[in-house]
Amino acid sequence: MTKEEASMIGFEIVAYSGDARSKYVEALNYANEGNFGEAEKLIEEASELINEAHKVQTNMIQMEAAGNKVDVSFLMVHAQYNLMTVMLLRDIVKNFVNLAKKIG
8 A cells, every 4th residue: 555545545534524523513503403303414424434434444554464564654643543533532422412402
């Protein structure tokens, strides 16, 4: 894998993660307004984006496991950090929405 290919994978993970993050925050805002239907829709959309980012990440891991050299750049570290942070945000938002439903 070339450095350019690795960079493109990093950008792809960052893009999916960033879009997912935005949807989770928006979902939380809808839940705070009592619009749980819209919140759940956005949570599902964001989860699909995380799944896409995870697929890209898994492909890269499989390439490395197959013996292809993968250069780890600062961009890739940033991408992995973003993905893991958004995965944590997913869990927190789901719990907050569930709590808001019980309270509301």
